[in-house]
Amino acid sequence: xxxxxxxxxxxxxxxxxxxxxxxxxxxxxxxxxxxxxxxxxxxxxxxxxxxxxxxxxxxxxxxxxxxxxxxxxxxxxxxxxxxxxxxxxxxxxxxxxxxxxxxxxxxxxxxxxxxxxxxxxxxxxxxxxxxxxxxxxxxxxxxxxxxxxxxxxxxxxxxxxxxxxxxxxxxxxxxxxxxxxxxxxxxxxxxxxxxxxxxxxxxxxxxxxxxxxxxxxxxxxxxxxxxxxxxxxxxxxxxxxxxxxxxxxxxxxxxxxxxxxxxxxxxxxxxxxxxxxxxxxxxxxxxxxxxxxxxxxxxxxxxxxxx
Amino acid sequence: xxxxxxxxxxxxxxxxxxxxxxxxxxxxxxxxxxxxxxxxxxxxxxxxxxxxxxxxxxxxxxxxxxxxxxxxxxxxxxxxxxxxxxxxxxxxxxxxxxxxxxxxxxxxxxxxxxxxxxxxxxxxxxxxxxxxxxxxxxxxxxxxxxxxxxxxxxxxxxxxxxxxxxxxxxxxxxxxxxxxxxxxxxxxxxxxxxxxxxxxxxxxxxxxxxxxxxxxxxxxxxxxxxxxxxxxxxxxxxxxxxxxxxxxxxxxxxxxxxxxxxxxxxxxxxxxxxxxxxxxxxxxxxxxxxxxxxxxxxxxxxxxxxxxxxxxxxxxxxxxxxxxxxxxxxxxxxxxxxxxxxxxxxxxxxxxxxxxxxxxxxxxxxxxxxxxxxxxxxxxxxxxxxxxxxxxxxxxxxxxxxxxxxxxxxxxxxxxxxxxxxx
Numbered sequence: 001x002x003x004x005x006x007x008x009x010x011x012x013x014x015x016x017x018x019x020x021x022x023x024x025x026x027x028x029x030x031x032x033x034x035x036x037x038x039x040x041x042x043x044x045x046x047x048x049x050x051x052x053x054x055x056x057x058x059x060x061x062x063x064x065x066x067x068x069x070x071x072x073x074x075x076x077x078x079x080x081x082x083x084x085x086x087x088x089x090x091x092x093x094x095x096x097x098x099x100x101x102x103x104x105x106x107x108x109x110x111x112x113x114x115x116x117x118x119x120x121x122x123x124x125x126x127x128x129x130x131x132x133x134x135x136x137x138x139x140x141x142x143x144x145x146x147x148x149x150x151x152x153x154x155x156x157x158x159x160x161x162x163x164x165x166x167x168x169x170x171x172x173x174x175x176x177x178x179x180x181x182x183x184x185x186x187x188x189x190x191x192x193x194x195x196x197x198x199x200x201x202x203x204x205x206x207x208x209x210x211x212x213x214x215x216x217x218x219x220x221x222x223x224x225x226x227x228x229x230x231x232x233x234x235x236x237x238x239x240x241x242x243x244x245x246x247x248x249x250x251x252x253x254x255x256x257x258x259x260x261x262x263x264x265x266x267x268x269x270x271x272x273x274x275x276x277x278x279x280x281x282x283x284x285x286x287x288x289x290x291x292x293x294x295x296x297x298x299x300x301x302x303x304x305x306x307x
Numbered sequence: 308x309x310x311x312x313x314x315x316x317x318x319x320x321x322x323x324x325x326x327x328x329x330x331x332x333x334x335x336x337x338x339x340x341x342x343x344x345x346x347x348x349x350x351x352x353x354x355x356x357x358x359x360x361x362x363x364x365x366x367x368x369x370x371x372x373x374x375x376x377x378x379x380x381x382x383x384x385x386x387x388x389x390x391x392x393x394x395x396x397x398x399x400x401x402x403x404x405x406x407x408x409x410x411x412x413x414x415x416x417x418x419x420x421x422x423x424x425x426x427x428x429x430x431x432x433x434x435x436x437x438x439x440x441x442x443x444x445x446x447x448x449x450x451x452x453x454x455x456x457x458x459x460x461x462x463x464x465x466x467x468x469x470x471x472x473x474x475x476x477x478x479x480x481x482x483x484x485x486x487x488x489x490x491x492x493x494x495x496x497x498x499x500x501x502x503x504x505x506x507x508x509x510x511x512x513x514x515x516x517x518x519x520x521x522x523x524x525x526x527x528x529x530x531x532x533x534x535x536x537x538x539x540x541x542x543x544x545x546x547x548x549x550x551x552x553x554x555x556x557x558x559x560x561x562x563x564x565x566x567x568x569x570x571x572x573x574x575x576x577x578x579x580x581x582x583x584x585x586x587x588x589x590x591x592x593x594x595x596x597x598x599x600x601x602x603x604x605x606x607x608x609x610x611x612x613x614x615x616x617x618x619x620x621x622x623x624x625x626x627x628x629x630x631x632x633x634x635x636x637x638x639x640x641x642x643x644x645x646x647x648x649x650x651x652x653x654x655x656x657x658x659x660x661x662x663x664x665x666x667x668x669x670x671x672x673x674x675x676x677x678x679x680x681x682x683x684x685x686x687x688x689x690x691x692x693x694x695x696x697x698x699x700x701x702x703x704x705x706x707x708x709x710x711x712x713x714x715x716x717x718x719x720x721x722x723x724x725x726x727x728x729x730x
Binding site for chain 1: 445507
C-alpha cells in the first residue's frame with residue numbers, strides 16, 4: 001500500500017486511482033456531490049488494517065494522522081501506538097455501595113478521550129435504580145435523572161461502560177475485523193477500518209458502543225493532545241467508538257480518567273494477573289457481580305459492595 | 308444474436324406515453340433520493356432518526372423485507388420445475404428477474420445504511436479483511452451475491468435460448484435450479500441468523516425467527532409476484548393463465564397458515580411465560596411505559612394478514628381477481644410492516660440498558676428509501692421491457708420469413724415452449 005506523504009503530483013494520481021477503485025466496487029460515486037467530496041478522506045483507499053501494517057507502514061500512517069489531527073485541532077497532537085504490556089490483563093470494578101451518581105466520571109472521560117461535544121458522545125452511562133425493588137432492574141433504570149443534588153434518598157447508581165468481555169459479542173460480529181480484543185483485554189476499534197455498519201452496536205449487551213452520527217467536534221482549547229491510535233485520537237464521522245479504559249493512559253502506567261475523577265473512590269482498576277493487585281483483592285474478598293452473567297460474555301468489569 | 312440484443316435494447320427507449328410517464332416519475336423519485344443521499348453523505352447519518360439506542364432502522368427494515376422478496380422467486384420455480392406445473396413454469400423467468408431486482412435493492416439499502424460506504428471494500432476478500440466465518444454479515448453477503456449470480460445465469464440462459472429459438476437444455480440448467488432452491492432458503496435463513504445470533508437482543512434471539520422469516524417471505528414474495536404478473540399481462544403480449552395465478556394464491560394460503568401458526572407460537576411463549584424478555588413484543592403489540600409508536604402499525608399489519616389469509620384460503624374468494632388482488636396487496640403491506648420496522652425496531656426497544664427510544668424514520672430516510680424502491684422499479688421495468696419481446700418471440704435471431712415452415716403465432720410458440728422442458 002502506498003503510504004508516501006501526499007505531494008501535489010502523487011496526490012492527484014493516488015486520488016484518481018482511489019476513485020476508480022471506488023467505482024469498481026460498485027459504489028454510487030455519482031451520488032456524491034461536489035460539496036461532499038471534501039468530506040471524503042481519500043487516504044482510506046491507501047491504508048491497510050492496523051494489524052496488517054508493517055512497523056514502517058504504521059510509522060508513516062501515524063505521521064500522516066498526526067499531521068491531519070494537528071491541523072484539524074490546531075494543536076500538536078501525538079498519536080501513540082504503545083502495545084499491550086506483557087503479563088497484564090486489565091480489569092475494572094465499581095463499588096456499588098459508594099457510587100453517588102454524580103457523573104464526574106462521565107465528563108472526565110469525555111475530556112480525556114476527546115469525545116464529540118456536539119453532537120454529545122458519552123462512553124459512560126450512569127444508571128439510577130430505585131432501592132427496595134428488583135435487584136439492578138435494567139428495564140426500570142433511569143438514565144436521564146436530573147436532581148439538584150446527588151445522591152438522592154431511596155436510589156442507588158451504577159455506571160455502565162464497556163464491560164471488557166472475554167467473549168465479546170461485538171468482536172464476533174464485526175464484518176471487517178475492525179474491532180478486536182487486545183492482549184491486555186481492552187476491546188478496541190480501528191477508526192480507519194470501521195465501515196460503520198453498527199452490527200457491533202446491535203450485538204453489545206451493555207449498550208456500550210457509540211456511533212458518530214454527525215461530524216464529531218471538540219473545541220480546540222479542550223483537546224487532549226496525548227492520544228493513542230486505538231483510543232482517543234480524532235475520529236471521523238460514521239464510525240463506532242467506545243470506552244478503551246483510557247488505553248493511552250493505562251499502557252503508560254496511569255489510571256483511567258474515570259478512576260482518577262471519582263470523588264468517592266468508588267472506581268477500582270488494576271492488573272488481573274497480578275495476585276497482589278487491589279482488583280484481585282476485591283474480587284477475592286468482596287461480594288462481586290457482573291452484569292448479565294447469563295449471557296456468558298464473561299466481563300472483566302466487576303461491581304462489588306464494600307459495605 | 309447481436310441483432311436480437313440490438314432490437315431488444317432499442318425497445319427500451321420506445322413505448323407509449325404511459326411508459327414515458329412511468330419512467331419520468333421513477334427518474335424524478337430517484338433524483339430526489341440521490342439529492343437526499345448526498346446530504347446524508349455530507350452531514351452523516353445524523354440526518355436519519357437512528358441513534359445509539361436504535362442503531363438500525365428503516366434501511367435495514369427494507370433490506371430484510373427485500374431479502375424475503377428475493378427468496379420468493381423460488382416458490383415459483385419449485386412447482387414449475389420440480390412438479391412440472393406448466394402454467395407457472397412459463398413465468399418462472401419473471402420471478403427470477405424480480406429476485407435479481409430485490410437482491411440489488413438489498414445491496415443499495417445496506418450501502419445507504421453504512422457510516423463509511425467508501426470503505427465497503429474492507430469486507431471484500433483479498434483486498435480487504437473479511438471476518439469469515441465469524442460474522443454473519445459476511446455469510447449474508449456471500450449468500451446474496453451467490454443468489455444474484457445464480458439468478459442472472461438462469462435468466463441469461465433462458466433469454467439466450469429463447470432468442471435463438473432453441474429449446475431449454477435441462478441438463479444445463481437443472482443443476483442450477485436444484486442449487487437455487489436451497490440457496491433461496493439459505494439467503495433468508497442467514498439473514499434471520501444475522502439477527503438471531505445476538506444474545507443482546509431477546510426479541511431476535513428466539514429460534515423461531517428463521518422459520519418465521521421463511522414463512523412470511525413465502526407469503527409476501529408470491530403475493531408481489533401476483534401483482535407484477537398481472538401488470539405484465541396487462542401491458543404486454545405475455546400470456547399468463549389465471550390458473551397459474553390461482554395456484555400461486557393457493558400456495559400463499561398454505562404459507563400464510565404456517566406464518567400465523569409460528570406467530571401464535573411466539574406470542575404464546577413470550578406472553579404466557581411473561582419474563583422480561585417479552586418487553587420488546589409488549590412494546591410492539593401493546594406499548595411499553597406509555598410508548599406506543601408501533602402499536603397501530605402492527606395491528607394494522609395483523610389485520611391485513613388475517614384478512615388476506617381468509618381470502619387466499621377460500622377458493623371462491625381467491626379465484627375472483629378482485630379479491631385476489633386485494634389479498635395480494637394486503638399481504639405485501641402486512642409483511643412489509645411486520646418484517647420491516649416491526650422486526651427491526653423492537654430488537655432495539657427497550658435498549659440493553661432499558662431505555663425506550665421511539666424510532667420513526669426521518670423524512671430523509673423516507674426519501675432515500677423511496678429512491679431505492681424507484682431504482683428497483685426502473686430496473687425491473689427495463690429488464691421486462693428487454694425480455695418480454697424475446698420471450699414472446701417477437702424478436703428472434705431467425706428472420707420470420709427465412710424460417711422453414713413460415714411464421715408462428717405467439718400462442719403457438721408459448722405452447723411449444725411449455726412442452727419442451729418436459730422432455
